[in-house]
Amino acid sequence: MKKEHIMQNAPSGRHRLIHASIASALALISFSVQANPQQSKEKNGFAEIPFYLKNVNEPIGQPRVKHNIMFLIDDSGSMLADAKGEYHVDDKNRKINIAKSALKKILERYKDQFNWGLQTLHNNPRYWKWDEEKRKKDNALYAYAELSSPDDDKGDMKDSDGFTDGSAGRNWEYVRKKVDEMLAYQATPTTRRYYEVVKNFVIPNIKYRCQKSYVVVVSDGDANMSCSNQASGEDPRKSPNTNFNYDRKYYYSNYYRAIDRSSDEVYEYFGPSEVKAYENKHGQGKEFSGIGLKGEVYFDLPNYDPRLDTPEGKKKFQCQYTDYAKDDDSGDWVLLGEKDGKREVKGIGEIIVPYWDRNYEDEKRGMRFFSQTLAEKDIKPAIKSENRLDAAIKPEDRRDAAGKSWDGDPSDPKGVDYSKQLVQTFTVGFGEGISKVGRDYLEKGASRPEWYFNASKPEKLLEAFKTIIDNIETDSKIMKFEGAASTAPVTTSTGIPNMAATVHLNTGSWSSQLRFYKLNRNGTPINTTEFVQPSFNNRLTLVNDGSKTYFIDRVADNEASNADFGISDGSAKDELKLEWKNALLKWTGRVGSDETIKADAEAKGYNQSYRIRPTDPADASKDERNLGDILDGSVASIGDKRDNRQEFLVAAANDGMVHIFRNGTPSNPYDLKLSYIPAGMEREDDQGQATTLGKVLKDVARDGYGSITPHRYMVNGGFVLRQTHDKQTFMFGAMGQGGRGAYALDIGAVANSDRSGWNKTVPLFETEKGSGNKLGYTIGSTQIGRVSIKRDTTPVNLESDVRYAGFLASGYRTEDVNSADNETALYVYDMTGKEAGTKGTGSNVSDAGKLLAKIPVPDGKGGLSTPTLVDTDFDGIVDIAYAGDRYGNMFRFDLRGETPSEWSAQMIFQGSGNQPITSAPAVSRRSKDKYVVIFGTGSEIYHSELDVATQDNAVYxxxxxxxxxxxxxxxDELTGQTVQADGEYISVTNNKVSEDQKGWKLALGSGERVTVKPTMILRTAVVTIRKYKQEVIHTNSSSADVCLPDSTSTQTTAKTIILGVNAENGGRLGLRDARISDKNRQFIKRENNGQVYYASGMVFDGVVNFTYLNGSKADDSPVTADGDSGGTGTDKELNATPSVPNNKCFANQAERSLLTNSDKMHSLKVEGRKCGLKRISWRELFF
Known part of the structure; x- marks a missing residue:
């Protein structure tokens, strides 16, 4: 069942909501979930997906379907050497024997958990035996004697027998016996053998729609022997090697020592190689007789002549040696006899065809020509017979061995996608002597970059094998499901709305929808089945590569390159150099249909297959193409209202874009005008190497994203929208786990400037890149506030030297809080470069993005978290900021220095190192200049933090x-309060804070954490506390279908406590406090020694969030009654004589509630003390 839920609060901690009227409202979220249980491979340790999406399915005992693992082992002659390349060594140190030992240990460890296959490059034991007498007599290195006839009982597992099945004689012990038989001899024809293995062994033995297949290729040298060393016109059977004629209907296989034919379906599946066009140009070759090739010909590739200036585009298809000999004295080529009327140059080394035996940059050639297609393109479509790899389609071929469609069955587990059968490839380079070309070949041959392993030392080979099988074991446990989750609701306006914008998340396609529901007067949805969506027909897309900004549909061919997006140029063909423009950016910006982009990319031979996002013109609720997934990124609106909707709505998503919508029509409340890609934002890849967001876009577009390719965070941070009193509107956003930086946009320019110039008028700035970028991942949110950069008078001069400032915490670079890589500082930027004082407002005085100050934090550790800005005297100028670090320290930042260089930070609370602060604090004003800084501890950013049952967090x-x-x-200088269970409710103690104490603390239970900013209602702090638990659920299957296994599902569930405490002492709530009702909107009263108090909170199942609805709020000012002033909203003019708001009682009667995303959409009523009718001054009341 799909559920609608309020979004999870972002790390900034704002309990706010998106809506489309003049009031605060409910934000809901639902999704179809596809969980990825894989642990993050990223060096930064981030959880790949939020905790509440993490679910793992484990078979009970032996899996009901066993997945196939093929080992393709290099048994060439160089495997007789040791890892350093020395041949005169003890037998145990030879690479072939090290490989045997490692393979046997893997087999002994996993036994029959998988179906095993073993093949080599040559199958040497079938044709050769070791001749010890020959070795002694001739001191021969390769002392082999050829058998008089092939020994069919020795050597590789036979194609016809297929993988092991665990039965007697066909189990892991049988494979171990075959491992022992391996011999090392001859060359390294890796490409042709990979092709033969997957075509003749792996693919025919995929028996079930849910069965996964893997090939592990181990090699110690450069691939070779894809061309012939036979005489011109010679019978191929008489040659030790022949051309790899993939594009012909047959070629002679040295492995099988027979003709090997390629079915039409095989060829149609992989498609023609670039060699085909070259072969066609040079003719069909010679016809042979007497070998069963009637009417067919063998093609003999032309030889490369180093004396000619042959272009690379032609040379790569020709037979050649890896080097050619020259005379030491004369320097002339060493010539041999004639061939085809020409003198041949003496070749040195191995015979190769570069197209098949080498990789050039990122071209799809060599083993990669086959492995990339196998990793992305469905092997066994049930209907499209032209793509089948079998020679003929029979009715039974449309179904797997369980009798179910290859495209999946309705009985499959909910949310599971069994519609594709693929083959994934791991590669291992073994030995210290592997060359660069050999390494490149293997790296490109792996299905994923991280699936190449460098086993330079003997012990590294076993380690690589273990890692590979562990990867396969984990990959086989991926379980997709439908469920519910939540991200941060963000307030757009004030009061009680009549419409709410919601986010609908689908993790099957990693997409989102913005849905608008009509609301009742109390803020609940009128009908959750009826909604409208924005329109997406007028979008433009901008790319900022760090140096320039351009429209994706107007960019010239020379304005960017494949390299900017991590794509290889491919071959020398100019068309392939434009994949970034003609495929990737079109797909990202939704220019044209996904089907057209995918077909065009395949036709042109681009580097990857592009996924198709589902759409349904007849049902907008099924459209999964318009927006990427919104997890922790913000959604907010700003601007003047039209038809009860604010002018702009902005969303940040993990499709790599910030989307700017403008007020639309009743049927489409908002219209997407502009999407912005901060492509130059710096980050690290899975191996910890420097990259950019732009270079990760291809991962999101790749077929298999979310399963084969893990989910990627892109623009996942919070942002703030701000409108000035003179109607200038801009934003400042953080990247979250998507990058180390922040961006600023003039969103008002979308309305007041010509769209053809938005690339110049919309971008304000991005933070520094390169060696000067010390920021970590900017998880959390930015803040915006006006600051004085010249405080030489008291009170502060409001006429001039005022700037709109963007505040950015330094974020987190690495998980280790003690690492020096984590800078702990607060960055303050000039947002607009314009004067913001009362005189000369809007005049250009500086540059947008200028760093006003970088305030280092004394003794800070682990990186700084989201700040909170405070205007202490309500004149419109920020005076103080507060922020914590991941060590658990809290700091006050004083912005009252005469110039920004005098701004400083002081620690106000010393943490313990095991209670990280990852969200912004709230502030409660006690009296003039006196505050309670309220924050919780805990984190849910890193994978290791899911299970923190031993970590005791607290609210301070x-x-x-x-x-x-x-x-x-x-x-130890704080008064302690404790949580007390009160039936289904929660109460807290009410200890008074003595004069010598410096505040209070409330201990949380084991595993509980606070990762969102508390919400202040009068002097009550409403805190959201979460606890995650991994539960094991047993599922029985009575079906004979092995794709429906008995299993244990490890599911991550959450409990949420919504808790209100008195800000002054952290204690229980009384008659003078704002208090919260129960789920039935009843207030639970208790009495203790004549004192009436209320239940402080209650527990909810799931990740529950709330939005505070205040019917008396008449504007969208970002400034609260406590002076918190850094969030989204519209500023009032600076005022030297402001009135100070009341934060101790409600000024008037109005409906107030916390609207939750619990299953029943509970609305928790809020009540509190009403202000009396007697007129008294603010100073009398508060000061």
Whole structure:
């Protein structure tokens, strides 16, 4: 069942909501979930997906379907050497014997958990035996004697027998026996043998729609022998090697020592290679007789002549040696006898065809020509027979061995996609002497970059094997399902809305929808089955590569390149050099249909296959193409209202874009105008190497994204929208796990400038890149506030030297809080470069993006988290900021220095190192200049943090007098409160804070954490506490279908506590406090020694969030009654004599509630003390 839910609060901690009227509202979220249980391989340790999406399915005992693993082992002559390339060594140190030992240990470890296959390059034991007498007599290195006839009982597993099945004589022990028989002799024809193995052994033995297949290729040298060394016109059977004629209907196989034929279906599946056009140009070759090739010909490739200036585009198809000999004295070529009327040059080394035996940059050639297609293109479509790899289609071929369609069956587990059968390839380079070309060949041959392993030392081979099988074991456990999750609701306006914008998340396609529902007067949806969506017909897309910004549909061929997007140029053909433009950017920007882009990419031989995102013109609810997944990225609206909807709505998504919508029509409340890609943002890849967001876009577009290719975070950070009192509208956004930086956009330019110039008018700036970029991953949110850069008078001069400033925490570079790589600092940028004082407002005085200050944090550790900005006197100028670090320290940032160079940071709370602060604090104003800084500890950013049952977190309230130097508080200097269970409700103790104490603390239970900013309602802090638990659920299957196994599903579930505490002491709520009802909108009262108090909170199943709906709020000012002023909203003019808002009682009667995303959409009523009718001054009341 699909559920609608409020989104999970972003790390900034804002309990806010997107809606389309003048009021705060409900945000809902639902999704169809496809979980990926794989542990993050990224060096930064981030969880690949949020915890609540992590689910793993494990078979009970032996899997009901065993997955196929083929080992293709290099048994060439060089495997007789040791890892350093020395041949005169003990037998145990020879690479062939090291490989045998490692393989046998893997087989002994996993036994019959998998179906095993073993083949080599030559099958030497079938034709050769070791001749010890010959070795002694001749001191021969390769002391082999040829058998008089092939020994069919020795050597590789036979194609016709297929993989092991665990039965007697066909189990892992049988494979171990075959391993022992391996001999090392001859050359390295890796490409042709890979092709033969997958065509003749692996593919025919895929028996079930849910069965996965893997090939593990191990080699110690450069691939070779794809061309003939036979005499011109010679019978291929008489030659030790023949051309690899893939594009012909047959070629002579040295492995089988027979003609090997390629079925039409095989050829249609893989498609023609570039060699075909070259062969066609040079004729059909010679016809042979007497070998069963009537009417067919053998093609003999032309030889490369190093004396000629042959272009690379032609040379790569010709037979050639790896080097050619020259005379030492004269320097002339060493010539041999004539061939075809020409003198031949003496060749040195191995015979190769570069197209098949070498890789050039990122061309799809060599083993990769086959392995990439196998990893991406469906092998056994049930209907499209032209793509089948079998020679003929029979009715039974349309079904697997269980009698079910190859395209999946309705009885398959919910959410599971068994519609594709693929083959994935791992490669291992073995030995210290492997060359660069050999390494490149193997790297490109692997299905994923991280699936190449360098086993330079003997012990590394076993380690590589173990890692590979562990990868396969994990990959085989992926379980997709439908479920529910939540991301951050963001307030767009004030009061009670009549429409709510919601996010619908589908992790099957990793897409989102923005849905708009009509709401009742109390903020609940009128009908959750009726909604409207934005329109997407007018979008433009901008790419900022770090140096320039261009439209994707207007970019010239020379303005960017494949390299900018991590794509190889491919061959020398100019068309292939434009994959970035003609495929990737079109797919990303939704220019043309996905089907057209995919077909065009395949026809042109581009580097990857592009996925098709489902669409349904007749049912908008099934459209999965318009937006990428929105997990922790923000959604917010800003601007003047039209038809009760604010002018702009902005969403940040993991398709790599920030999407700017403008007010639309009732049927399409918003219209997407512009999408912005910060492609130059720096990050690391899975191996920890530097890359950019632009170079990761291809992963999101690749067929198999979310399963074969793991989910990628792109633009996953929070942002703030700000409108000035004179209607200038801009934003400042963080990248989250998607990058180390932030971006700023003038979103108002979408309305007030010509769209043809948006590439110049919309981008404001991006943060520094290159060696000067010390930022970590900017997880959390930015903040915006006005600052004075010249405070030489008291009170502050509001007329000039005022700037709109963007505040950015340094974020986290690495998981280790003690690592020096984690900078802990607060960055402050000039947002617009314009004067923001009351005189000369809007005049150009600086540059947008100028760094006003970088405020280092004394003794900070682990990186800084999202700040909170405070305007202490409500004049419109930010005076103070607070932020914590991942070590658990909390800091006050003083922005009242005469110039930004005098801004400083002081620690106000010293953490313990095991209670990370990853969300922004809330502030509660006690009196003039005096605050309680309220924050919780805990994290859910890194994979290792899912299971933190031993970590004890807490909620803290630290007293701070901003008129004085900061006073450092420690945990033992705080008054403790404890949580007390009260039936289904929760209460807390009410200990008073003594004068010598510096605040309060509330201990949380084991595994509980706070990762969102508390919400202040009067002097009540409403805290969201989460706890994750991994549950094991047993599923029985009575079916004979092995794709429906008995299993244990490890599912991550969540509990959420919504808890209100008194801001002054962290204790229980009384008659004078804002308090929260139960799920039935009833207030649970208790009495203790004549004192009435209320239940403080309750527990919800799942990841529950809320939005505070306040019917009395009449504008969208970002400034709260406590002076918190860094969030989204519209600023008022600077005011030297402001009124100070009341934060102790409600000024008027109005409907107020916390609207949750629980199963029943509970609305928790909020009540509190009403202000009296007596007119008193603010100063009398508060100061």
């Amino acid at each position: 309230g630290i007293y701070d007098d901003t008129s004085k130097e900061a006073v450092l508080a420690k945990s």
